[in-house]
Amino acid sequence: MMEKLLEMASRVCDQVEIYSLEEIADGVSFENAKLKEIDSTNQYGLSLRMIKDGKLGFAYTKNLTNREGLLQNAMDSLKGGVEGLFDFPSTQEARSPETYDVSVESLSNTALVQECQRVCDRIVRNTKGQVNMSAYRAIAHRRVINSRGTDLSGRSSVYSLAADILFPGSYSAVHRRVINKKFVKTPDDTLQFLLDLYNQAESEAKLKAGKMKVLFLPETLYTLIWRLQSAANGKNIYQKVSPLMAKMNEEIFDKQLTIYDDPLDDRVPWARGFDDEAVSCRRFPIIEKGTLKNFYYDLFYGKKMGTPSTGHGYKSSMWGGETVSFKPFPSLSHLFIQPGRGSLSEMIATMKKGVIVAGALGAHSGNILNGDYSIGLAPGLYVEDGRIVGHVKDAMVAGNIFETMKRVAEIENEQHPGSGGMYPAILFEDVNVASKH
Amino acid sequence: MSSSTEGLTFQDRKFILNGIEGVRRVPMFKELKSILSKVQADYADIRYETKRETKVTFNGEELTQTGSNTTDGYVLRVLKKGGLSSIAFTRSRDAERAIRTAEENALLISRHVKEPVKLARTTVVRETFTPLLEEDPRHVSIDEKLELTRKYNNIPLKHEAIATTTTDYLEITRDKYFLSAEGSEIREDLITTRIGGLISSRDGALIQNVRVGVGGSHGFALLRNQEEEFEKKTSIALQLLKARPVEAGVYNVVLNPSMAGVFTHEAFGHFSEADLIEDAPTLREKMQMGSKLGNAVLSITDDPTLPNQLGFYKYDDEGVAAKPTKLMGHGVLKGRLHSRRTAAAFGEPLSGHCVAEDYRYAPIIRMGNIFIEPSTRTLDELQSAVGDGLYLLDHLGGQTSGENFTFGAQYGYVIKNGHPAEMVRDINISGNLYQTLKNIVAVGNDLVLSKSGGCGKGQMNYRSCNGGPHILVNGVVIGGQ
Numbered sequence: 001m002m003e004k005l006l007e008m009a010s011r012v013c014d015q016v017e018i019y020s021l022e023e024i025a026d027g028v029s030f031e032n033a034k035l036k037e038i039d040s041t042n043q044y045g046l047s048l049r050m051i052k053d054g055k056l057g058f059a060y061t062k063n064l065t066n067r068e069g070l071l072q073n074a075m076d077s078l079k080g081g082v083e084g085l086f087d088f089p090s091t092q093e094a095r096s097p098e099t100y101d102v103s104v105e106s107l108s109n110t111a112l113v114q115e116c117q118r119v120c121d122r123i124v125r126n127t128k129g130q131v132n133m134s135a136y137r138a139i140a141h142r143r144v145i146n147s148r149g150t151d152l153s154g155r156s157s158v159y160s161l162a163a164d165i166l167f168p169g170s171y172s173a174v175h176r177r178v179i180n181k182k183f184v185k186t187p188d189d190t191l192q193f194l195l196d197l198y199n200q201a202e203s204e205a206k207l208k209a210g211k212m213k214v215l216f217l218p219e220t221l222y223t224l225i226w227r228l229q230s231a232a233n234g235k236n237i238y239q240k241v242s243p244l245m246a247k248m249n250e251e252i253f254d255k256q257l258t259i260y261d262d263p264l265d266d267r268v269p270w271a272r273g274f275d276d277e278a279v280s281c282r283r284f285p286i287i288e289k290g291t292l293k294n295f296y297y298d299l300f301y302g303k304k305m306g307t308p309s310t311g312h313g314y315k316s317s318m319w320g321g322e323t324v325s326f327k328p329f330p331s332l333s334h335l336f337i338q339p340g341r342g343s344l345s346e347m348i349a350t351m352k353k354g355v356i357v358a359g360a361l362g363a364h365s366g367n368i369l370n371g372d373y374s375i376g377l378a379p380g381l382y383v384e385d386g387r388i389v390g391h392v393k394d395a396m397v398a399g400n401i402f403e404t405m406k407r408v409a410e411i412e413n414e415q416h417p418g419s420g421g422m423y424p425a426i427l428f429e430d431v432n433v434a435s436k437h
Numbered sequence: 438m439s440s441s442t443e444g445l446t447f448q449d450r451k452f453i454l455n456g457i458e459g460v461r462r463v464p465m466f467k468e469l470k471s472i473l474s475k476v477q478a479d480y481a482d483i484r485y486e487t488k489r490e491t492k493v494t495f496n497g498e499e500l501t502q503t504g505s506n507t508t509d510g511y512v513l514r515v516l517k518k519g520g521l522s523s524i525a526f527t528r529s530r531d532a533e534r535a536i537r538t539a540e541e542n543a544l545l546i547s548r549h550v551k552e553p554v555k556l557a558r559t560t561v562v563r564e565t566f567t568p569l570l571e572e573d574p575r576h577v578s579i580d581e582k583l584e585l586t587r588k589y590n591n592i593p594l595k596h597e598a599i600a601t602t603t604t605d606y607l608e609i610t611r612d613k614y615f616l617s618a619e620g621s622e623i624r625e626d627l628i629t630t631r632i633g634g635l636i637s638s639r640d641g642a643l644i645q646n647v648r649v650g651v652g653g654s655h656g657f658a659l660l661r662n663q664e665e666e667f668e669k670k671t672s673i674a675l676q677l678l679k680a681r682p683v684e685a686g687v688y689n690v691v692l693n694p695s696m697a698g699v700f701t702h703e704a705f706g707h708f709s710e711a712d713l714i715e716d717a718p719t720l721r722e723k724m725q726m727g728s729k730l731g732n733a734v735l736s737i738t739d740d741p742t743l744p745n746q747l748g749f750y751k752y753d754d755e756g757v758a759a760k761p762t763k764l765m766g767h768g769v770l771k772g773r774l775h776s777r778r779t780a781a782a783f784g785e786p787l788s789g790h791c792v793a794e795d796y797r798y799a800p801i802i803r804m805g806n807i808f809i810e811p812s813t814r815t816l817d818e819l820q821s822a823v824g825d826g827l828y829l830l831d832h833l834g835g836q837t838s839g840e841n842f843t844f845g846a847q848y849g850y851v852i853k854n855g856h857p858a859e860m861v862r863d864i865n866i867s868g869n870l871y872q873t874l875k876n877i878v879a880v881g882n883d884l885v886l887s888k889s890g891g892c893g894k895g896q897m898n899y900r901s902c903n904g905g906p907h908i909l910v911n912g913v914v915i916g917g918q
Contacts, residue, residue: 026542031716035549038542039799040524042531045508062508062527073506080493080503080583109545117549130717168719170839209685239497239601241637241644300501321897322797325490327502362843365834366865369637370644374865374916376836376843393841396867396916398685434685434867434916 013052017146027136033120045324056084060324086303090148094274097266101182104157129165144278165198172378181269205382205390213354214431222419223363234297254408258338259287277313335421340411349386356381374398395435469616480516482617486796493606510796515539519553520546523799557780565624570656593671600639621756638674645677650889680860689826694885697905699832704842710802711779731768731874741805748902754800759789794896809905812880821855865916881907
């Protein structure tokens with residue numbers, strides 16, 4: 001089917017690329033420890049890019065019932081004059097990380113419901129907080145072919161369970177997620193971690209505004225990571241709006257911080273051997289011991305900057321959406337922050353007075369390009385003399401990542417799933433906290 | 438008003454032909470009836486949609502995307518023995534498997550729930566509804582859309598201190614076919630257009646961004662003659678380079694209609710959505726009908742039937758007619774936004790607010806046009822009443838956790854002795870919903886509703902519309918830097 005389309009398109013232009021994605025997913029959700037919803041989806045989609053006389057055409061569809069119509073849409077789009085000076089890659093081989101476990105094919109919704117129920121029961125017995133939970137399984141099959149002979153495909157499976165314990169009167173909660181390429185029972189220590197965090201912080205605390213130690217949990221580090229992703233994005237380098245433009249090989253963060261992208265690391269189920277433009281993936285340092293090492297590019301912005309794609313062209317957006325409808329765009333989605341030495345409890349013990357960011361509100365607003373952040377705590381866990389003494393609301397943590405990330409006190413010795421990567425908790429010195437009190 | 442067919446591309450003509458009612462309507466409903474007839478359940482409905490997106494994107498001076506594409510899909514919902522489940526699928530050949538999956542999932546839920554799901558009774562509707570448009574965007578050539586976007590994009594770019602822009606033209610046409618086992622058969626089109634994006638200014642290492650957006654749900658004419666809006670937002674992006682960061686602290690503030698709107702939507706509106714509080718007992722307890730939650734000056738309504746507003750629709754994605762719904766009257770909780778399921782569970786009237794992003798999703802409860810009702814005070818009076826404080830303008834997005842919310846302002850002014858003085862930037866505010874509802878102490882007379890939107894609640898709603906007049910709020914926490 002795709003080959004026929006490739007052949008038809010090749011007759012009318014210089015280069016062609018076809019991308020297809022088939023996904024099935026089932027998800028169950030529990031609210032207040034009760035089964036609430038089960039939803040399923042079965043989606044297929046395909047997109048076509050073509051290059052002719054240095055111009056780029058793009059089209060997509062959900063059902064390939066009308067090849068001529070899709071081809072016509074791409075040719076109409078060519079007329080707009082979008083620049084397409086790059087070449088699609090001839091990638092004969094890409095590494096194949098282990099991303100698929102066949103057992104997920106037969107993982108039933110009954111099994112998802114049973115596991116959620118087991119975890120809910122365990123939490124409910126040990127806390128007064130409200131428990132919300134969701135679990136899903138998904139299988140995706142992705143294929144990219146192009147007129148330069150590239151034909152790469154990959155299949156991946158994901159199982160995930162996310163648990164929240166909510167503070168009264170709100171959705172403010174402590175969270176933790178289990179994610180794997182096959183079903184795994186949520187470990188007891190994960191549940192115990194959540195229970196301890198919630199139970200220690202159960203009472204409400206008042207926080208006095210000022211500069212103090214702030215600990216970001218892996219679940220809220222995306223607040224800072226989004227700003228780094230934006231500043232190191234090849235598009236923003238090309239457009240000269242990144243504060244990192246002239247900082248290559250400079251020490252921009254604390255020496256303890258090493259941040260790299262590694263799509264090949266298949267300990268996580270979203271590992272990839274090739275990006276959505278069929279460029280091979282590799283381990284790719286962004287920050288090495290505090291020093292800026294690389295900006296990341298797709299084919300389009302790589303060509304603009306006279307550098308090859310770094311294998312970061314992904315069809316994604318910040319807010320989800322229909323994958324096939326997006327053109328590839330530079331995206332850093334397999335991040336790892338190198339763990340440090342201390343355990344989380346040891347790190348908390350070093351905080352004479354400070355706050356743990358357990359939930360962030362409004363990480364998407366503010367001047368992201370400039371590195372500024374200003375988030376509501378939902379909640380913050382207040383620490384005094386090395387112990388969590390309660391949760392705080394009505395308070396904000398604010399700063400600029402290029403100052404905050406220079407002041408690392410300590411990094412946790414373990415990585416946990418966060419948004420777009422695997423992160424340890426990180427403790428920072430002297431972060432500004434605003435509060436009513 | 439509609440443009441002539443002069444200047445249409447071949448593709449546009451083909452689309453109009455395809456869109457003629459009666460050509461596609463009968464076979465599609467026939468197919469949907471055939472699918473529903475195979476479902477064995479207490480209730481089922483199915484929605485088929487085609488979604489046509491036209492996009493033009495400029496990054497700086499460069500055009501980076503242009504084109505039109507159509508996608509489609511089905512969403513089936515099944516209620517069986519008290520369990521409600523949904524499945525979304527792309528290909529008609531997958532329908533039978535989808536039916537079986539949805540039936541199994543509904544039964545699985547039914548075995549676990551104590552209270553069987555019931556759907557509130559609704560009127561059976563058989564109607565085709567096409568919105569009245571001021572110039573149908575489907576009749577405007579892609580070349581004209583591209584040139585208009587380029588024209589607006591060039592307004593900021595003529596200034597040296599503007600580092601770059603992102604300017605998008607986005608047109609989404611959803612042709613919806615809804616069929617229920619109760620006999621409702623509804624065709625409704627939703628056509629959304631907007632031109633908007635981000636203007637970035639730079640002075641050395643300092644970068645400032647201002648969002649701009651024009652558009653709506655009633656035609657292409659809304660996008661014409663908008664130069665002034667792009668000039669204004671460009672000027673703000675330039676002025677922000679000279680503004681100073683706001684000092685963190687607690688302030689009395691005047692919020693402009695955009696900020697008042699996002700407060701209404703984020704902090705209050707989401708907790709008027711019955712599905713968000715249904716199974717959150719501590720939140721539900723606070724949101725009891727008749728509770729005095731706000732200051733007596735505060736009244737809030739959601740009305741998807743307001744003509745010519747971004748959030749307009751006639752029927753929701755359960756086939757229920759949208760109704761104006763008073764949520765708060767003089768500080769007292771008066772109503773709630775419902776789906777058929779939650780209306781039955783709460784024993785409250787249907788409001789017609791159960792809406793899906795597109796063919797990939799089952800509907801969930803969403804706001805339509807939510808706003809604070811205007812009162813009598815002028816902006817000058819509100820600023821005088823503040824004395825010393827802040828005047829905050831144009832929201833930068835927000836988020837809520839229930840009791841607490843955070844949202845950003847694009848810019849603001851320090852108010853001294855009742856008058857706006859120097860400009861400030863880097864403004865994010867945070868507050869407690871219940872305290873803030875009481876701290877809204879004065880409401881202006883100048884209602885404005887948003888022209889472009891986007892609310893993510895698992896799904897994106899580009900027609901999310903909110904607004905209000907200027908309002909005065911005491912004791913707001915500002916994060917600063």
